[in-house]
Amino acid sequence: MAMAMTAAELRDAYLDFFAAKGCTRHPSAPLITDDPTTLFTVAGMAQFKDMFLGRGALPFTRATTCQKCMRTNDILNVGRTPRHHTFFEMLGNFSFDDYFKRETIAWAWEFLTRVLALDPERLWVSVHTIDDEAWDIWAREIGFPEARMVRLGDDDNFWPAGAPADGPLGPGGCCSEIFWDFEPDGPAGVHPGNDPGDRFVEIWNLVFPQYNVCEPKVDGRYRLDDLGRRNIDTGAGLERMACVLQGKRNNFDTDLFQTIIAQVCAVTDARYVEGAPSGSSEEERNALIRRIADHVRGVSFAIADGAQPTNTGAGYVVRRLIRRAVLDVDKLGLEDPCLHGVVPAVVTAMGSAYPELPRRADMAAALIEREERQFRSTLRRGLDLLERELATRDPGPAFDGDKAFRLYETYGFPREVTEEILDERELRIDEAGWQQAEAAHRAVSRSKDVVVFTASALSDAKPRLGPTAYVGYDQLSADVELVLLEVDGAAVETAGAGTAVRFALAPTPFYAEGGGQVADHGQVLGPDGAFTIQVTDVQRDEGLVIHSGVVAHGCARPGPVFAAVDQDRRGDTAAHHTATHLLHQALCAVLGDQVEQQGSKVDPGELRFDFNHPQQLTREQQTRIEQMVGDWIIQALDVQVAVLPIDQARARGAKALFGEKYGDEVRTVAVGEPPVSIELCGGCHVANTAEVKQFRILREEASAAGIRRIIAIAGDVAVARAEEEDRLALACGKVLGLVDPDPRELADLAQALKAKPEELEGRLRALVDEAHELDQLVASTDTTQLLLQGGLVERVQGLQAHVKRLRKQRQQLQARQAMAQVDGILAAAQEVAGVSLLVGQFSGVDGKGLREVGKTLQDRRPEAAVILGSETDGKAALLALVPPALHPRGLQAGALIGSLARQVGGGGGGRPDQAQAG
Numbered sequence: 001m002a003m004a005m006t007a008a009e010l011r012d013a014y015l016d017f018f019a020a021k022g023c024t025r026h027p028s029a030p031l032i033t034d035d036p037t038t039l040f041t042v043a044g045m046a047q048f049k050d051m052f053l054g055r056g057a058l059p060f061t062r063a064t065t066c067q068k069c070m071r072t073n074d075i076l077n078v079g080r081t082p083r084h085h086t087f088f089e090m091l092g093n094f095s096f097d098d099y100f101k102r103e104t105i106a107w108a109w110e111f112l113t114r115v116l117a118l119d120p121e122r123l124w125v126s127v128h129t130i131d132d133e134a135w136d137i138w139a140r141e142i143g144f145p146e147a148r149m150v151r152l153g154d155d156d157n158f159w160p161a162g163a164p165a166d167g168p169l170g171p172g173g174c175c176s177e178i179f180w181d182f183e184p185d186g187p188a189g190v191h192p193g194n195d196p197g198d199r200f201v202e203i204w205n206l207v208f209p210q211y212n213v214c215e216p217k218v219d220g221r222y223r224l225d226d227l228g229r230r231n232i233d234t235g236a237g238l239e240r241m242a243c244v245l246q247g248k249r250n251n252f253d254t255d256l257f258q259t260i261i262a263q264v265c266a267v268t269d270a271r272y273v274e275g276a277p278s279g280s281s282e283e284e285r286n287a288l289i290r291r292i293a294d295h296v297r298g299v300s301f302a303i304a305d306g307a308q309p310t311n312t313g314a315g316y317v318v319r320r321l322i323r324r325a326v327l328d329v330d331k332l333g334l335e336d337p338c339l340h341g342v343v344p345a346v347v348t349a350m351g352s353a354y355p356e357l358p359r360r361a362d363m364a365a366a367l368i369e370r371e372e373r374q375f376r377s378t379l380r381r382g383l384d385l386l387e388r389e390l391a392t393r394d395p396g397p398a399f400d401g402d403k404a405f406r407l408y409e410t411y412g413f414p415r416e417v418t419e420e421i422l423d424e425r426e427l428r429i430d431e432a433g434w435q436q437a438e439a440a441h442r443a444v445s446r447s448k449d450v451v452v453f454t455a456s457a458l459s460d461a462k463p464r465l466g467p468t469a470y471v472g473y474d475q476l477s478a479d480v481e482l483v484l485l486e487v488d489g490a491a492v493e494t495a496g497a498g499t500a501v502r503f504a505l506a507p508t509p510f511y512a513e514g515g516g517q518v519a520d521h522g523q524v525l526g527p528d529g530a531f532t533i534q535v536t537d538v539q540r541d542e543g544l545v546i547h548s549g550v551v552a553h554g555c556a557r558p559g560p561v562f563a564a565v566d567q568d569r570r571g572d573t574a575a576h577h578t579a580t581h582l583l584h585q586a587l588c589a590v591l592g593d594q595v596e597q598q599g600s601k602v603d604p605g606e607l608r609f610d611f612n613h614p615q616q617l618t619r620e621q622q623t624r625i626e627q628m629v630g631d632w633i634i635q636a637l638d639v640q641v642a643v644l645p646i647d648q649a650r651a652r653g654a655k656a657l658f659g660e661k662y663g664d665e666v667r668t669v670a671v672g673e674p675p676v677s678i679e680l681c682g683g684c685h686v687a688n689t690a691e692v693k694q695f696r697i698l699r700e701e702a703s704a705a706g707i708r709r710i711i712a713i714a715g716d717v718a719v720a721r722a723e724e725e726d727r728l729a730l731a732c733g734k735v736l737g738l739v740d741p742d743p744r745e746l747a748d749l750a751q752a753l754k755a756k757p758e759e760l761e762g763r764l765r766a767l768v769d770e771a772h773e774l775d776q777l778v779a780s781t782d783t784t785q786l787l788l789q790g791g792l793v794e795r796v797q798g799l800q801a802h803v804k805r806l807r808k809q810r811q812q813l814q815a816r817q818a819m820a821q822v823d824g825i826l827a828a829a830q831e832v833a834g835v836s837l838l839v840g841q842f843s844g845v846d847g848k849g850l851r852e853v854g855k856t857l858q859d860r861r862p863e864a865a866v867i868l869g870s871e872t873d874g875k876a877a878l879l880a881l882v883p884p885a886l887h888p889r890g891l892q893a894g895a896l897i898g899s900l901a902r903q904v905g906g907g908g909g910g911r912p913d914q915a916q917a918g
Contacts, residue, residue, distance in 0.1 A: 005116070007242040007256040008353060011066050011091070014236070017111050018064035018093045021103075026063045028354075031070055031087075031305040032314055039314045040070035040302075044092030045207075045233040050542045051096040052171060052209060052231050055462030057543035059663075061098040066091050066238065068301060068354070072317055075324075079291030082198060082250040086321060087298030088239055095232035101176075104206050104232050105137045108178060109144075112204075116245060122181045124148045124200060126192050128157035128174035134208070138176070150193045159207045159233070164221045171227055173209035177202050180244045203244060204236040250274075252290045256349065260293040263345030267338040268292075268329060288328040295325040296342040296368070297350075303364040304356040306599070308704050309371045322371040323378075337372035340365040359596060363612060363706040382413035386421060397426070401433020409441060457491035458484060458502060458546050467543025469507035472520070473641075473684065477564040480505045482524065485558050495556045501533065502548050503556075509565050510547060512540040516600035517577055517683040522565040524549070524556075531556045572604035574684045575692045575715030578639060579629065580607045581669060581685075582695070583712060584655065585677040586628040587611055590621055597655070598707050602683065606698070606713050613708045617700045623744075629695040636690040637672035644668055646680075655679045694718035728757060729792070735764040736795045745792040752796050767799055774806035814844040815852060822856055829864065835886060836864040845870040847916055850879040854914075858883070865891065867900070876904040878917040887912050 005013065019025045029047035031040055041047065044067040050056035067090045077084040093107070112118045125144055127135045129151045138144040151157075154164050157175045164172075179192045179200040192200045209231045211224040239251040246254050252261065253274050265272050272289050276282035302318050309319035325339055343365040351358040389403055399422050407413040415429070422428060461484055471478055485492050486502040495501045505524070513519040519538035524547070526532070531554025538547050580602055587595045591613060598610040617625075644652075646666045654668050655678070669685055670678040686692060696718045703709035713721055725743040732749065733741030746757065755763045790798065825840040838857050842850070850868045857866050858881055866881040878900050880893040893915040901907050901917035910916055 005242070005245050007238060007254060010116075010242055010245060011089070011238060011353060013115055014091045014111070015064055015066060017115055018107070021062075021093075021107060023062045023064040023093055024060040026058075026060075026065050028065055028067045031068045031301055032307050039317060041067065042069055042071050043067070044069075044090045044235050045094065048094055048096070048233075050459075050462065051094075052229070052233070053463070054097065054229055055459065055542065055544075056096070057467045061096045062094065063096075064091075064093045066353075068305075070298060070302065070317070072320075078294050079252075079287040079289075082243075082252070083201060083237075083240060085239060085251070085294055085298075087294070087301050088237060091236040091238055091241070093232070093234050095230070097229040097231060100210075100230040100232060101134055101206075101208055102137055102141070104208075104234060105134065105142060105176065108204055108206060108234070109142050112178070116241075118180070118244065122184050124150070124179040124181060124192050126150045126152045126157055126175075126177045126179070128176075129153055131157070131174040131176070131208075134174065134176045134206075148191075150191050152193050156193065159205075159209065163213045164224060167213065167222065169213050169215065169222065171209045171211070171231075172213045172224075173207055173211050173227075173231075175208070176206045178204040178206070182249060198249070201240055201244070203240050205234065207233040207235070209233055252293065257290075257293055257297075259349040260297055260342060260345045261289055263342050264289050264292045264296075267341040268332045268334050270332045285332070288331055292325045292328050292339070292342070295321040296339055297346050299325075299368060300343050300346045300357060300361070300364045301354070303367055304354070304360040308367060319371060322368055323375050326372055326375050335376075337369050339372055340369040343368065360612070362614070363598075363704070366706040367704065379413065382407055386413070386418065390421075390425065390427075397428060398430040399427050401430035401435070402437045403433075404429045405434050405437035405441070409437075456489040456502075457486045458504060458544065459541060461491075461504070462542065462544045465504055465506070465544055468504065468545035470509075470511075470545070471507045472509040472511050472565060475509050476567050476570060477562065478507065478509045480507055480509075480561060480563050482556075482558050482561045485556060493557060495551050497551050497553050497555070499551045499556075500548070501551060501556060502546055503533070503558075504544060505547060505561070505563055508538075508545050508547070509563055510535060510538045510545070511565075511570070511684055512538045512545045514540060515681060515683045516580070516602050517573060518601070518603040520565045520573075521569055522563065523552075525562045525564070526554060526556065527560055530554050569604045570684060571691075572715050572717060573602060574686050576604070576607040576713070576717075577602045577681075577683045578669075578671070578685045578689065579692050579695050579712065579714035580609055581671060581677045581679050581681070582629045582632050582689070582692070583607070583609055583625065583710065584611075584679070585671075586625045587710075589628060590624050591617075598703075605717060606711055609710045609712070610703050610707055611710075612706055614706060616702070617708065617710075622697050622700060626695060626697055632671065632676055633689045633692045633695060635672070636688055637676065638688055639685050640670045640673070640675075641685070642668050642670070649678075649680060652678055691715075694722055696721055724757075728760060731761045732764055732792055735761060735768060736792065738792060738795065741792050748793045749796060752793060752800070764796070767796070767803065771799055771803050771806065774803060774810060810844065811846055811849065814842070815849040817842075819853060819856065822853065822860070825857060826860060829861070835889075835891065836861065838864050838866045840866075840868045842868070842870040844872050845877070846872060847877050847879070847918075850877060850916075854879050854881050857881075865896075867896070876906060876918055878904070878906075880910075880915050882913055884913060 015025050029041050033039070033041050033046065038046070044065055045052065048056065048063065051058055068087070069090050070087050072086055074084050075086060078086055095104070112123065113120050125138055125148065127138065127149065135149070135151070138149060139146050154162050157177065158164060159172055159175050160168060177192070180203050181200055183199045186199055190199060192202070210227055210229070212227045213222050214225055215222060239254065239256055242254045242256055243249070243251045248254055251257065261272050264270070270285060270289055272286055273282040276286055299318055299321050302314065307314045307318050309315055309322060311319070322339065329338060343361055347358050347361045386407060393399065404415065404418050407418060408415055419429060465483060482503055483506050484504045485495060487495055487499060510520040510522060511517065520535070522535045524533040524535060532552040533549045533556055534552045535547055535549040537549070538545060540546070580600055584597055595611050595613060598612055600610065601608040643665055646664055649666050649668050652668070666680045667682050668678055669681045671689060692714050693716065695714045696712060698711045698713060700708060700710050722743070725746055729741040729743040729746060733739065746760070750757055750760060753760060753763045821840060821842070825838050828839070830837045830839065838861060840853065845853070850870055854866050854868055857864070862883060863885065865883070865886060866879070868879045870877045878897060880897040880900070882891050882893040882896065892912040894910050894912060897910060897915035897917045906918050
């Protein structure tokens with residue numbers, strides 16, 4: 001009888017078993033990958049691809065993992081079948097030119113039948129048609145009955161599937177799959193190769209990637225050359241194994257999902273019926289609930305590993321999963337946002353195995369809720385778009401299937417809603433067009449999901465070149481060897497001036513981008529200055545450091561060279577990196593230890609630091625953080641670097657960088673003794689905090705829901721900024737009569753004046769001059785008194801309020817003066833083409849004042865047309881009034897004002913009886 005195990009117990013049992021076989025228990029790679037060929041980690045072997053090719057640098061040749069994976073190529077089946085998921089866990093054991101088929105098969109059999117105690121009579125095995133070695137191991141060494149063994153072809157028992165006929169080229173090999181028979185008493189003659197239903201489920205795939213799939217093709221198949229390495233890549237779906245062990249037929253009925261499903265039911269007020277008949281309304285509801293559970297689980301993991309809902313890349317998949325779940329919630333009859341309420345259940349179910357989940361649960365819930373709310377308005381836009389498409393479609397009974405699918409794919413617009421709207425117009429979706437668009441989308445998704453190998457001259461040379469030694473912590477220049485030169489992916493012996501190149505050095509003083517720190521720049525000089533390469537980027541490909549740049553002059557070639565890092569750029573970068581560590585510590589001290597770094601970027605000009613925090617920092621909090629970092633700089637604390645066992649580093653309280661993977665030994669950077677800050681870090685730092693010189697926060701802003709971002713400067717950049725701010729503050733203070741202005745007020749001053757820093761002095765002079773002019777105009781002396789009170793911002797705010805009052809008083813004065821001209825305007829009335837015309841010109845009267853004068857004139861002479869104009873601060877204001885009695889004669893205020901406005905370079909309009917322009 002199989003052992004009764006929870007999924008967590010199964011996960012640990014698997015890893016413990018293979019650890020006992022000498023496999024290093026290696027952590028899961030993050031779900032979000034920086035591999036340009038795939039959006040997510042899609043298989044256990046993905047993080048080991050260079051190890052399989054013999055060019056990796058990990059310190060072991062056999063490993064075991066439980067890998068977080070995400071695939072979306074079968075997303076439409078999620079919830080509707082027992083075993084399709086977006087996020088899933090892949091148990092795996094791997095060999096990198098170490099053990100091979102015999103051990104792999106024997107250990108799989110031992111684990112299944114002895115550790116898990118599965119009934120061996122219900123296990124089946126498939127082997128590739130050409131793999132006699134695996135067949136013989138199963139039949140003769142394991143003693144597995146050949147009656148339950150089947151030989152299958154490339155599509156079923158080769159990885160990548162179908163590669164010998166269809167590609168991709170590169171490493172591949174035969175597979176042996178192990179199946180569980182859910183119906184051992186079922187019809188005879190049915191086996192895993194011809195099962196018409198769900199009787200057999202694959203629970204383990206043993207892959208033997210010993211070939212290189214390569215050209216040319218012979219008889220429609222690529223050549224299978226010996227790879228020269230005997231690798232093992234196995235994958236066992238945790239969800240499927242748990243399903244078998246727990247006696248279920250559906251993965252969603254296991255303990256992995258039931259906690260989450262129960263919460264879905266709680267927030268949607270829906271009921272899940274285990275074992276509901278296929279086609280029943282209960283099973284249709286179950287499918288919705290299962291899909292919601294799957295998608296919220298996948299999204300929670302993706303966000304925990306750094307993804308956020310966006311319109312591109314992995315973020316687009318996250319957004320799409322949330323939207324699909326929202327649609328399913330709607331089908332359950334709930335219109336309010338609720339998906340975020342499922343996140344705590346995901347944490348309960350899986351947080352102990354994956355501690356990143358509880359750490360970022362609040363952020364995941366906040367992002368999901370925001371997306372839920374935004375998507376409902378997106379749905380409305382989808383409706384509008386459909387209506388526009390219907391209004392412009394070609395005649396006929398079918399609606400373009402491609403457009404219908406794009407509505408679904410881009411806007412998440414449900415097909416059934418589209419069909420209902422079309423049905424009302426006696427239309428239908430063109431099924432062929434829909435299927436074609438869907439197939440194209442699947443092809444793109446699938447290609448993104450499964451491609452994991454790339455090649456270039458440098459990457460292919462990694463086994464030969466080995467890891468690049470880095471000497472840049474201590475040396476900013478060195479005599480080194482340019483060991484390989486690459487142009488457009490191919491190795492070359494020469495590269496002329498103007499050519500973009502990539503190359504490897506042995507060793508290198510250049511820092512490769514990583515840990516948030518940008519790459520070094522600099523120069524590589526040939527012997528006797530024969531050539532110069534300007535280095536513009538440095539990246540790490542596993543252990544190999546790849547330099548990129550342009551040949552500035554001469555003809556570059558491999559051989560001895562002199563490598564020199566741009567020292568000023570490195571120095572500024574190091575100051576910002578050490579300041580980043582101090583900022584992190586100050587944030588924890590001011591806001592609390594729950595603050596955790598969510599990402600950073602360190603470059604020569606500034607630093608960017610993202611951290612979890614629910615609300616905007618106050619000005620007081622920012623000031624405290626600045627002062628704390630400034631105090632540590634003034635204390636001139638030594639910065640100590642040490643390589644320690646990771647357990648010892650964590651015991652000292654070292655903070656880890658978000659998204660980074662660490663080995664058994666880690667580099668620690670400690671500031672002060674005892675340290676005020678200690679972090680795991682491979683970056684470049686100053687030797688003493690005094691070298692940071694100054695630290696200034698430029699701004700604090702939202703980065704995402706629950707995530708704040710600080711942009712700050714340090715080092716010479718901050719010193720230059722401080723000097724400029726001191727100069728600017730003194731200049732502004734002089735305008736305002738302030739002897740000792742505070743430069744920290746400049747940001748608020750710029751906000752108050754709505755001005756850029758370089759505009760502040762001019763804006764202040766203009767404000768003071770206007771205030772004095774208005775004082776004289778309205779006989780006030782308040783401005784002089786205001787300039788004796790408060791700091792920069794207080795004085796400006798007082799001046800602004802004062803000027804606002806004076807402007808109103810000026811308008812009132814000018815309005816009175818304008819009214820005093822009414823008698824003169826009446827006396828100067830003109831007769832034009834039989835029309836009585838009143839014309840007046842003013843200074844400083846606004847539109848409101850003109851209308852008051854115009855109304856008075858009309859009251860005195862109702863039959864007359866009125867045209868008034870005023871000049872204020874170099875701008876013209878015009879008013880035309882025409883009584884209705886004159887309209888039949890073709891005289892209307894709107895037309896009149898339009899003609900007049902053109903004379904002053906303006907525009908305007910209005911009713912036939914009244915119109916304005918400026």
